[in-house]
Amino acid sequence: xAKTTQPPSMDCAEGRAANxxxxxxxxxxxxxxxxxxxxxxxxxxxxxxxxxxxxxxEMASLIITEDRKSxxxxxxxxxxxxxxxxxxxxxxxxxGYALNFGKGxxxxxxx
Amino acid sequence: GAVVSQHPSRVICKxxxxxxxxxxxxxxxxxxxxxxxxxxxxxLMLMATSNEGSKATYEQGVEKDKFLINHASLxxxxxxxxxxxxxxxxxxxxxxxxxxxSGSVVDTQYFGPGTRLTVL
Numbered sequence: 103x104a105k106t107t108q109p110p111s112m113d114c115a116e117g118r119a120a121n122x123x124x125x126x127x128x129x130x131x132x133x134x135x136x137x138x139x140x141x142x143x144x145x146x147x148x149x150x151x152x153x154x155x156x157x158x159x160e161m162a163s164l165i166i167t168e169d170r171k172s173x174x175x176x177x178x179x180x181x182x183x184x185x186x187x188x189x190x191x192x193x194x195x196x197x198g199y200a201l202n203f204g205k206g207x208x209x210x211x212x213x
Numbered sequence: 214g215a216v217v218s219q220h221p222s223r224v225i226c227k228x229x230x231x232x233x234x235x236x237x238x239x240x241x242x243x244x245x246x247x248x249x250x251x252x253x254x255x256x257l258m259l260m261a262t263s264n265e266g267s268k269a270t271y272e273q274g275v276e277k278d279k280f281l282i283n284h285a286s287l288x289x290x291x292x293x294x295x296x297x298x299x300x301x302x303x304x305x306x307x308x309x310x311x312x313x314x315s316g317s318v319v320d321t322q323y324f325g326p327g328t329r330l331t332v333l
Contacts, residue, residue: 205256
């Protein structure tokens with residue numbers, strides 16, 4: 103699976119949009135971009151995933167650049183409960199393989 | 214949908230004893246489950262891949278005789294830490310691969326809440 107690069111930490115004010123970047127310059131054509139988050143002392147939570155089109159669900163939006171070498175996860179209105187470590191993971195679709203977690207971005211949402 | 218549970222949520226045991234951790238997919242069937250371990254302030258590390266009805270595949274450096282994995286049904290996988298020692302103290306997390314049923318997205322991994330193991 104392609105390697106991803108994320109900033110180690112970010113801050114965001116409550117109520118504002120949180121934009122979390124991820125670089126995956128070596129991504130292959132059959133690899134999806136997955137985003138998970140882990141709140142302290144809990145298991146990771148699935149957020150969203152996409153191949154090349156932008157995706158939106160009730161939690162977040164995923165914007166993937168046209169060349170697919172980077173993406174941005176957007177939390178439109180961050181709340182204190184969004185404070186967590188966010189992981190961007192690239193993985194071949196339908197491979198059945200496990201997700202390999204990097205270090206992620208620690209997002210702190212402040213009042 | 215797509216809920217995964219783990220039991221127990223935390224366990225404290227004496228050195229030398231064995232501990233069993235259960236992982237269940239509550240509302241979908243999972244032919245594949247995964248076990249991870251996470252040390253403080255570190256990321257999740259994959260220990261093994263568990264396929265229903267067959268032997269688990271362990272990652273390099275993980276002792277299969279120490280971490281026994283059983284995946285006897287499509288909704289249950291167990292991890293037994295045998296002869297636990299203080300260095301086995303960690304946060305153990307399982308995940309189940311979505312099957313496309315009950316709100317689970319095919320091939321997406323859904324994680325349990327984790328089990329905190331402390332070995333004295």
